[in-house]
Amino acid sequence: MKTWLLVVLLLLLAVVGTVSFLGWRQSVPGVVSLTAPPRIIGQKTPLTVTLQASRGGVARAEVRLVQGGKATVVARQEGALGRRVEIPVTLESAALGLREGGATLEVWGRDDFWRPLRFDDRAIATYPITVDLTPPRLELLAATRYVSPGGAGLVAFRVSGALRAAVVVGGRELPSFAHGPAEGGARVALIALPWDHQPGVPLTLTAQDEAGNTASRAIPAELTPRRFPTDTIELQDAFLTTKVPELLPQRPPSQPLLDAFLTINREQRRWAEDEKRRLGTTTAEKPLWEGPFVQPKNSKVFANFAETRAYMYQGREVDRQVHYGYDLASVKQSPVPAANTGVVAFAGPLTIYGNTVIVDHGWGLQTLYAHLSRIDVKVGDAVEKGQELGRTGTTGLAIGDHLHYEVLVHGVSVTPLEWWDARWIRDHIGKPLKEAGLPAISGAEAADEPARPATRSTRRRAR
Numbered sequence: 001m002k003t004w005l006l007v008v009l010l011l012l013l014a015v016v017g018t019v020s021f022l023g024w025r026q027s028v029p030g031v032v033s034l035t036a037p038p039r040i041i042g043q044k045t046p047l048t049v050t051l052q053a054s055r056g057g058v059a060r061a062e063v064r065l066v067q068g069g070k071a072t073v074v075a076r077q078e079g080a081l082g083r084r085v086e087i088p089v090t091l092e093s094a095a096l097g098l099r100e101g102g103a104t105l106e107v108w109g110r111d112d113f114w115r116p117l118r119f120d121d122r123a124i125a126t127y128p129i130t131v132d133l134t135p136p137r138l139e140l141l142a143a144t145r146y147v148s149p150g151g152a153g154l155v156a157f158r159v160s161g162a163l164r165a166a167v168v169v170g171g172r173e174l175p176s177f178a179h180g181p182a183e184g185g186a187r188v189a190l191i192a193l194p195w196d197h198q199p200g201v202p203l204t205l206t207a208q209d210e211a212g213n214t215a216s217r218a219i220p221a222e223l224t225p226r227r228f229p230t231d232t233i234e235l236q237d238a239f240l241t242t243k244v245p246e247l248l249p250q251r252p253p254s255q256p257l258l259d260a261f262l263t264i265n266r267e268q269r270r271w272a273e274d275e276k277r278r279l280g281t282t283t284a285e286k287p288l289w290e291g292p293f294v295q296p297k298n299s300k301v302f303a304n305f306a307e308t309r310a311y312m313y314q315g316r317e318v319d320r321q322v323h324y325g326y327d328l329a330s331v332k333q334s335p336v337p338a339a340n341t342g343v344v345a346f347a348g349p350l351t352i353y354g355n356t357v358i359v360d361h362g363w364g365l366q367t368l369y370a371h372l373s374r375i376d377v378k379v380g381d382a383v384e385k386g387q388e389l390g391r392t393g394t395t396g397l398a399i400g401d402h403l404h405y406e407v408l409v410h411g412v413s414v415t416p417l418e419w420w421d422a423r424w425i426r427d428h429i430g431k432p433l434k435e436a437g438l439p440a441i442s443g444a445e446a447a448d449e450p451a452r453p454a455t456r457s458t459r460r461r462a463r
């Protein structure tokens, strides 16, 4: 009697156990999609489809694109794919026969986990997407006609339907700024060609929309070649003995003076160049300057822009570097005026440049004042044209009291000559703005066009 009850109980337990085991097997969630596809796709859109199995591994994965009731399989993988699968997919709209408008991205997946019943014949996730095949509208309004290596220029353009637009010079993207009435949609970019810009390197305008569609235009500027001087600098022990401890205080006593100097002249110089590029992005979105830039009164030029300098030590050449500014000298500790109106973007020591001030004039245009003995401004100060920034000196790698002066466009050093010249500014900055029908920069208005023939003006007057 008791044995019989035990058998029944055991049997009952086996049935309940089996049913609950099968129930658990059935209830384990299947494959989930962890994909985050873009909202909009263009001509060619890469994306990654990610699937993950809750138990076991992914056994089958499929990506489909559905538009107007037609489904196309974009990718399919089968086999032991592992717990988590990442499938790179490139959606090529033309090849898939997609039209502009709505579409659905479907992700199908199946695991290898045994279940009593399978319902795999459906998408595990669907994502609505929009197909956009129209490139942004990009219109070049005007550009500086003649540009030179180590020189600047201006491009005005209009763009619509783009997420971003940029001017590209030699692979480097230069930012642009909205200018003129907001409804006009016009943008302006200052361009800078590095001193070693090679002929044939294109100047391009590009725009890209959210779908990744791009538009580009060549900037029709003509390159006028420019030659740069060379010079030789004799390194004296007296100079090294003074400058090395100032610029490389961490030098081990065993390191020869010349080696320490080369570290300063190469690594610290490169560091300062990187810092100039970085500071070039801290700029006002409108021009702060007016008219031509000024240079210190009664100062003489004794070194030029983009001069290649050979450094000689005990009769042999030990280094070669390019000088990115003008060296201006007058009396010791003479006042250093701000070349134009702006805001102080940097004030402090800058490796080989010693005590340095950088003034931002907006749109990426900046001026740099180096080797100062004293700095009288701080970051964020608004300065007027001619306002004293500090005094000249010999800090940094300076032989003798002078001002090292640079003009930078997006952190690229360009010749200060152009910006000292009112006529250059009118012809190269004012003129393209005028041709584009955009507001002029005060004191940089393009000269009026030559007078029209008399007959025409007579006729107009008669009307």
Ligand SMILES: [Zn+2]
Binding pocket: 303, 323, 325, 326, 327, 403, 404, 405
């Ligand atoms: Zn210099």
